[in-house]
Amino acid sequence: MRVAFVSLYPDQLSSDGATRRARRVAERLAARGHEVVFLCAQWWGGPLDEFEHNGVEYVAVTEEPAVRSFASKLPFALRRASPDVVHATNSPPAQVVAAKTAARVLRIPVVVDWWARRADDSTRMLRRATKGADRVLAPSRLVKTDVREYGAAADDVTLVPESIDFDLVREAGVDNRADLVYARDLDEHANVESFLLALAELRGRDWRAAVIGDGPERDAAEETAAELRIDDRVSFLGDLDPEEFVPILKGAHVFAQTATVEPFARGLLWALACGCVGIVEYQARSSGHELVENLDRGARVTSPQELADEVVAAAAHDPSTVNEAFVGYDHEPILTAYENVYESEIDAYGFF
The missing domain is CATH 3.40.50.2000 (Glycogen Phosphorylase B;)
Known part of the structure; x- marks a missing residue:
């Protein structure tokens, strides 16, 4: 053809x-x-x-x-x-x-x-x-x-x-550097602040977080993390290839999707395939919630406080590194x- x-x-x-x-x-x-x-x-x-x-x-x-x-x-x-x-x-x-x-x-x-x-x-x-x-x-x-x-x-x-490359999901190693992950271009729609505010609500708990992605809002996000006094536990990793971020997702337990505009939440898809519990902050111009509908290892929230609550609730799910339910997205x-x-x-x- x-x-x-x-x-x-x-x-x-x-x-x-x-x-x-x-x-x-x-x-x-x-x-x-x-x-x-x-x-x-x-x-x-x-x-x-x-x-x-x-x-x-x-x-x-x-x-x-x-x-x-x-x-x-x-x-x-x-x-x-x-x-x-x-x-x-x-x-x-x-x-x-x-x-x-x-x-x-x-x-x-x-x-x-x-x-x-x-x-x-x-x-x-x-x-x-x-x-x-x-x-x-x-x-x-x-x-x-x-x-x-x-x-x-x-x-x-x-x-x-x-x-996504499901063979990569199956075959990649596991990098345990982060318990919670956010991944997306850090542009005006990223809304990474919701993720950081949720982390601040959990300041008294033991966790490590990673933000994957780069863009014009990265500096502002790093400043927000510092103002919330959680910058010592949040790593901003910049843009990573799938071979680099998939092991991090496989080692994480929770992935947060908070972007205000998202025709398709591909980062969330990668994370769900890697066994993460996906927590999606509902946004009118984001399709992220579609991927976690009727999904046991997923939740929808409407605020940073609810996101923080769901992070705590996610502890009830066993750790996982591959979710075969998403093989159809290969x-x-x-x-x-x-x-x-x-x-x-x-x-x-x-x-x-």
Whole structure:
């Protein structure tokens, strides 16, 4: 199968949840033997219009990430690429509309992988993007609800969650440096303060905590830990690769999910697979609570005080390093889900 990914912003140029998801899927499809071309703004140096990286053929539609220029040139780039299916990220929505223009001529389907609305995305264009999609993919029920509000029918939206390397979960060693862990990009939505306030409530108990991740709010978080007088027991570890953070998760007992915005709580997924008790602070724009619904080793809370109470209650759970209930989130079955969607939409397009 030849798959054309469409994303003005590739992960190498602007890394966020949406671009990381697109890059991971593209590279894994290529590793599975598919032909993958990634149409984007140029992120590599030199005069080359095309650049191969990790099995993916990147094609520069524009030199700079300019929305109008990218959308105007995209139909011609897609015709040259001649794919069997188009996989587009939802933002900027103009690229979805432009992709559909070319797809009608090529008689191929457009699958839109929806993540989140960016600040510059207009509601009008997002509605046009949903109408331009033959199939919309959403990582969570939260995002599916968003897409339906932009006009997509429920039957046209398929849930395809994020994935993890379950073999790594099984095979990694155990690092016992922390009892409680928080892991996420430390941006304006991180809300790591809730985690730290909960720890402060437990100041009289014996625990060690780790914060994994980096970002513009890290300094503020470290200052908060110092002001709460718990900085001697909270380690800020920065960004870590899965090979580095999985052993820490396997050695921990509790993982706290407190971010205010989270289309899919991938850090929480890793932690639950590693046997952690997942405690999720409910937030209106976070899907984290979806992963712990009806889960014995999970709880939902609404405040730092409740989070602290659940940390104490988590002591009733036996230590664990692997939770096989999450094997369905392994990279392989999730990648197969993408393939099944592509094949179904290609067959449906050919039929009509």
